[in-house]
Amino acid sequence: MIFIDADAFIGISVPLDAHHQHASGRFEQLKERGEKLATSWDVVGEVATKLSRFTTKKTALQFLKFLEQSSIQIFFIDEKLADEVLTLFSKQSSKRVSLTDCANMAIARKLGVEVFLSFDEHYLQNGFGLFDS
Numbered sequence: 001m002i003f004i005d006a007d008a009f010i011g012i013s014v015p016l017d018a019h020h021q022h023a024s025g026r027f028e029q030l031k032e033r034g035e036k037l038a039t040s041w042d043v044v045g046e047v048a049t050k051l052s053r054f055t056t057k058k059t060a061l062q063f064l065k066f067l068e069q070s071s072i073q074i075f076f077i078d079e080k081l082a083d084e085v086l087t088l089f090s091k092q093s094s095k096r097v098s099l100t101d102c103a104n105m106a107i108a109r110k111l112g113v114e115v116f117l118s119f120d121e122h123y124l125q126n127g128f129g130l131f132d133s
Contacts, residue, residue: 001035001036001037001038001111001112001113002030002035002036002037002038002113002115002116002117002131003037003038003039003040003104003107003108003111003113003115003116003117003118004027004037004038004039004043004072004116004117004118005039005043005101005104005116005117005118005119005120005123006043006046006047006050006100007019007023007118007119007120008023008026008027008117008118008119009023009039009043009047009063010023010047010050010051011023011024011119012024012027013047013051013055013059013062013063013066014051014055014059019119022119023117023119026117026131026132027117030117030131036071036073037070037071037072037073037117038072038073038074038075038107038108038111038113039072039073039074039075039104040074040075040076040077040100040103040104040107041074041075041076041077042077042099042100042103042104043100043104044064044067044074046100047060047063048060048063048064051063075107075111077103077106077107081103081106081107081110084106084109085099085102085103085106086102088102088105088106088126089102092122094122094125096120096122097122101120101122101123104116105123105126105128108128113128114128114129115128115129115130115131116128116129116130116131117130117131118130
């Protein structure tokens with residue numbers, strides 16, 4: 001299973017995004033391989049909000065429809081996992097690691113996911129791999 005982060009979804013959704021070509025290409029490779037794909041509800045909210053704010057609401061709605069029609073599993077944090085998220089967040093030395101990123105890592109650890117489709121190197125610094133074809 002590969003965990004998809006917000007930056008990859010935004011790259012896939014926005015043709016003018018700096019990561020569009022790489023994100024789209026890597027996503028297609030994952031689909032061709034039949035990889036199971038996962039993300040978090042936190043990521044969904046972040047992507048929809050950013051797409052609506054920085055592109056158009058139509059783009060945000062297209063993203064949500066895409067997710068609904070895909071086989072990408074969406075995971076939520078519960079109260080127990082929230083404690084782990086807060087612990088992870090408190091241990092981060094970089095101010096660039098968001099609470100959503102920590103939720104993603106906590107969910108990934110719970111699921112046994114080792115690889116992210118993301119361009120954020122802080123996943124590497126926290127013991128995960130980045131999908132690079």
